[in-house]
Amino acid sequence: MELTRRQLxxxxxxxxxxxxxxxSALEIFKPDALASLVHPFSKKKRWAFVVDTTxxxxxxxxxxxxxxxxxIPFDTEVQRTWVERYVQLKTGEVIIDSPRGARYGxxxxxxxxxxxxxxxVTKGFFVPKLCNHCEKPSCVQVCxxxxxxxxxxxxxxxxxxxxIGCGYCITNCPYFAxxxxxxxxxxxxxxxxxxxxxxxxNTACSDACAFGVxxxxxxxxxxxxxxxxITTQRVAVLKPEFGNEPHVFYLGLDDIxx
Amino acid sequence: xxxxxxxVIVVIGVIVFILGMRMILVPGDFKAKNGDYKYQWxxxxxxxxxxxxxxxxxxxxxxxxxxxxxxxxxxDSGHKNVQCENCHAQFNPEKKGHPINLKEDFGYLxxxxxxxxxxxxxxxxxxxxxxxxxxxxxxxxxxTFHMIDPTKHNPGIECVTCHDVxxxxxx
Numbered sequence: 001m002e003l004t005r006r007q008l009x010x011x012x013x014x015x016x017x018x019x020x021x022x023x024s025a026l027e028i029f030k031p032d033a034l035a036s037l038v039h040p041f042s043k044k045k046r047w048a049f050v051v052d053t054t055x056x057x058x059x060x061x062x063x064x065x066x067x068x069x070x071x072i073p074f075d076t077e078v079q080r081t082w083v084e085r086y087v088q089l090k091t092g093e094v095i096i097d098s099p100r101g102a103r104y105g106x107x108x109x110x111x112x113x114x115x116x117x118x119x120x121v122t123k124g125f126f127v128p129k130l131c132n133h134c135e136k137p138s139c140v141q142v143c144x145x146x147x148x149x150x151x152x153x154x155x156x157x158x159x160x161x162x163x164i165g166c167g168y169c170i171t172n173c174p175y176f177a178x179x180x181x182x183x184x185x186x187x188x189x190x191x192x193x194x195x196x197x198x199x200x201x202n203t204a205c206s207d208a209c210a211f212g213v214x215x216x217x218x219x220x221x222x223x224x225x226x227x228x229x230i231t232t233q234r235v236a237v238l239k240p241e242f243g244n245e246p247h248v249f250y251l252g253l254d255d256i257x258x
Numbered sequence: 259x260x261x262x263x264x265x266v267i268v269v270i271g272v273i274v275f276i277l278g279m280r281m282i283l284v285p286g287d288f289k290a291k292n293g294d295y296k297y298q299w300x301x302x303x304x305x306x307x308x309x310x311x312x313x314x315x316x317x318x319x320x321x322x323x324x325x326x327x328x329x330x331x332x333x334d335s336g337h338k339n340v341q342c343e344n345c346h347a348q349f350n351p352e353k354k355g356h357p358i359n360l361k362e363d364f365g366y367l368x369x370x371x372x373x374x375x376x377x378x379x380x381x382x383x384x385x386x387x388x389x390x391x392x393x394x395x396x397x398x399x400x401x402t403f404h405m406i407d408p409t410k411h412n413p414g415i416e417c418v419t420c421h422d423v424x425x426x427x428x429x
Contacts, residue, residue: 057389057403059381061344068368069314074349087388105381107408124388140297149300152291159304195311204315210339210382212395 041231046154046247047192048219050229051128054252056213058083058126060105065208067103069193078179079103080130080190081205086256087111087124094256102126127257128213130205131156131177131190132238132246139169139178139189148187154219154247155192163187174242192216219247314367315343324358328424336404336426339395345378345423346370376408379417384408 066081067074083102087095095111106126109116137156140148147162148169158169163186170178170187181188193203197216201207206214217226226249229235235249238257250257291298321342322329332338348354348371360366385405393403412420422429 055390055394057382058386061341061381064349065315065341065343065347068347068349071312071314104377106386107377107380107384109386118387121387124386137297146288146299146301149304150297151305152298157304157308159301160307161304162301191308191311194305194308195313198309199313201313207315207317208341208344210337210341210344210395211393212339 043220044154045152046219047133047197048154048217048226048230049130049133049192049248050215050217050226050235050251051248052213052215052251053125053127055211056083056126056128057211058085058102058106059210060102061208061210062128062205062214063101063103065204066190067101069204070188070191072188073182074103076182077101078182078188080177080188081128082130083126083128084257085111085124085126086254087116088122088256089116089120090122091120096258123254125252125254127250127253128205129175129177129238130248131173131192132175132244132248133190133192135245135247136243138242138244139173142168142172144168151194155194155197156189157191157194158187158189160184160186174239174244175246312367315341315347316366318342320364320366331424335424337423343368345373348373374416374418376417379423380408 060083063079063082067079070080072079077100079101082098083106084096084098085102085106089095095114095116097111099106109118109121133154133156135154137148137150140150140156144166145162145164147159147164148156149159150156160181165180165185165187167180167187170180173189178187178189180186193201193205193216196203203214203216206216215225215229217224219227219230221227229251230249233251235251236253237246237249238253239246285301285303287302288300289302291300291302318329318341329342332340332342347368349369350371350373353371353373354369355372356370358364360368360370383405385407389405391403391405392400394400417423420428
């Protein structure tokens with residue numbers, strides 16, 4: 001075959017273009033992928049969580065209930081959900097603390113053990129934290145043995161029998177939601193109380209919350225409270241820049257929240 | 259047979275050995291659900307493990323079986339949204355104790371007891387400058403939330419000396 005210079009340039013350019021278009025750019029042709037960008041209106045089975053920080057009193061009953069429910073020895077320093085306190089002083093300084101994961105609650109104005117006068121504080125609030133059950137969980141991607149995974153309904157779980165305890169997932173979670181279980185010595189994390197939500201119950205933490213801060217619900221169910229809040233109110237997620245697509249939505253976040 | 263075939267046989271032997279060991283060691287239900295090797299590559303039976311994890315907090319309905327009077331009393335009070343287990347589930351060995359062995363008789367796994375300490379009440383009712391002072395969960399709309407300064411409000415005395423926590427009033 002004779003190859004002219006024109007043909008060579010043409011075909012060369014075409015093959016270069018073909019190799020540089022990433023496969024992901026073609027995802028716009030997949031309706032499923034498009035739908036998942038607009039999460040609440042997707043028909044995909046998915047659990048989601050809403051935390052209304054404006055109502056949180058910092059009683060820490062959620063942390064206590066979680067720890068008892070999930071069978072993690074109470075006086076160990078790890079837990080699946082915790083509450084953080086953010087106090088900003090008039091000097092601009094931000095003090096963040098979570099004494100013992102807030103499982104004994106916040107009972108005095110002493111962030112980080114410092115005695116604060118009420119008039120020095122410009123604002124303060126409590127932010128409950130838990131596993132964000134990301135759509136693209138970075139902890140799952142790094143597991144070398146397939147011991148952590150996302151279920152069909154979007155809950156990220158750990159296989160206790162299969163985990164080798166290497167700790168990659170623990171360091172790779174941007175939300176610090178994972179830890180080593182003190183008894184089984186495997187990675188452990190919030191399961192959205194999978195044993196409860198699959199039986200139609202609430203999670204232990206949202207049951208324990210007397211203030212209506214925590215809500216679990218089906219993102220694909222237009223009648224659920226979670227769907228209504230996410231679709232009609234101003235919600236935000238933590239650390240969206242990581243691209244994990246977290247599914248714990250917060251009302252009343254502030255830019256001092258880390 | 260030519261000597262050149264010997265390494266080929268060794269390589270085939272190694273491959274067969276690895277595949278055989280893989281069949282023995284990897285559980286049969288280990289698979290990538292929906293073809294998703296990135297996020298759903300796992301032992302499927304592990305999902306059942308988490309579904310069958312024991313439910314421990316059984317809520318008011320469980321307590322109601324023996325204490326309907328207390329449940330009614332609380333349901334009529336300011337504490338109606340507070341679960342029994344918030345205050346009665348104990349982690350402190352000294353405060354444990356329920357007259358009936360709930361674990362054996364009812365399969366209820368939490369330790370139940372009575373905690374009369376100020377610390378328990380302070381978790382919600384200690385006044386903090388930044389603690390929200392409105393309560394939104396009642397049907398009548400937002401109402402003020404009662405908070406006290408624990409250093410000035412009768413320090414040293416248990417709250418239950420004067421307050422009935424189930425009725426949310428004075429004794």
